[in-house]
Amino acid sequence: MIQVIQGDITQLSVDAIVNAANSSLLGGGGVDGAIHRAAGPELLEACRALNGCSTGDAKLTKGYRLPARFVIHAVGPIWRGGYLDEPGLLASCYRRALEIATEQGLHTIAFPNISTGVYGFPKEKACEIAIDTVQSYLTNETTSIRQVTFVCFDEENYQLYGQKLAETD
Ligand code: AR6
Numbered sequence: 001m002i003q004v005i006q007g008d009i010t011q012l013s014v015d016a017i018v019n020a021a022n023s024s025l026l027g028g029g030g031v032d033g034a035i036h037r038a039a040g041p042e043l044l045e046a047c048r049a050l051n052g053c054s055t056g057d058a059k060l061t062k063g064y065r066l067p068a069r070f071v072i073h074a075v076g077p078i079w080r081g082g083y084l085d086e087p088g089l090l091a092s093c094y095r096r097a098l099e100i101a102t103e104q105g106l107h108t109i110a111f112p113n114i115s116t117g118v119y120g121f122p123k124e125k126a127c128e129i130a131i132d133t134v135q136s137y138l139t140n141e142t143t144s145i146r147q148v149t150f151v152c153f154d155e156e157n158y159q160l161y162g163q164k165l166a167e168t169d
Contacts, residue, residue: 001146001147001148002131002134002135002138002147002148002149002150002165003147003148003149003150003165004149004150004152004158004161004162004165005149005150005151005152006151006152006153006155006158007151007152007153008034008151008153009031009034009035009110009112009151009153010034010035010037010038010039010066011067012067012068012110012149012151013067013068014068014108014109014110014147014149015068015069015070015101015104015106015107015108015109016060016063016068016069016070016071016072016097016101016104016106016108016109016110017035017063017066017068017070017071017072017109017110017112017151018058018071018072018073018074018097018109018110018111018112018114019031019032019035019071019072019073019074019112020032020074020076020112020113020114020115020117020119021053021073021074021075022075023052023053023054023055023075024052025047025048025050025052025053025059025073025075026044026047026048027044027047029118030117030118031112031117031153035066035071038065038066039063039064039065039066039071040064040065042062042064042065043061043062043063043064043071046061046062046064047061047073050073053073053075054075055075055076055077055089055093056075056076056077056088056089056090056092056093056096057074057075057092057093057096058072058073058074058075058093058096058097058100059072059073059100060072060073060100060104061073068110069106070104070106072097072100072101072109074093074094074096074097074114075093076089076090076093076114076115076119076121077089077090077115077119077121078115078119078120079115079119079120079121079122086115086121087125087129090114090115090121090126090129090130091129091132091133093114094111094114094129094130094133094134094137095133095137097109097111098133098134098137098141098143098145098148101143101144101145102141102142102143102144102145104144105144106144106145107144107145107146107147108145108146108147108148108149109145109147109148109149110148110149110150110151111130111134111148111149111150111151112151112153113126113127113130113150113152113153113154113157114126114130116157123156123157123160124160127157127160127161127164128164130150131150131161131164131165131168134148135168
């Protein structure tokens with residue numbers, strides 16, 4: 001089951017929230033900053049031990065002070081015009097997050113709108129890639145995941161996700 005809500009992902013009591021991280025995994029602004037503030041300093045310590053993460057990939061930590069049990073740190077691409085495999089890399093980081101959740105036997109996972117903030121990925125295209133990748137994963141793979149929540153912070157993304165999910169229902 002796929003749902004969309006508008007709000008702050010740090011408040012969610014799900015098995016894992018996904019972070020829109022950068023390849024250093026050492027924190028930043030946007031949703032990454034919010035997650036580190038809410039999780040507490042143990043999260044940064046855990047991230048340091050991971051030695052970074054490639055674009056299009058994801059890595060797991062515990063959730064520490066968050067209501068979520070785990071954080072899956074996914075690194076989306078910086079949009080540079082669309083000719084450097086940005087769509088493929090965005091799909092890849094959604095898929096890697098789902099694979100990690102499956103490896104851990106998790107049931108519920110929440111995603112922010114990866115790459116659509118400071119990384120500048122066009123929102124409509126990112127929304128299509130996110131929904132298509134999640135739908136295809138849930139249809140084609142054996143997984144423990146029962147619920148995927150897209151957490152939109154801004155109104156524009158919330159509208160886009162609502163429309164696209166209504167079309168594909
Ligand atoms: N809950 C849910 N979504 C949020 C929240 C929140 N608390 N805060 C912001 N968003 P961004 P990126 C939305 O810029 O584009 C960081 O510095 C926001 O409205 O957080 O992948 C990292 O360290 C937007 O729709 O991530 C990287 O360096 C979405 O989250 C870089 O930014 C993603 O925006 C990653 O850039």
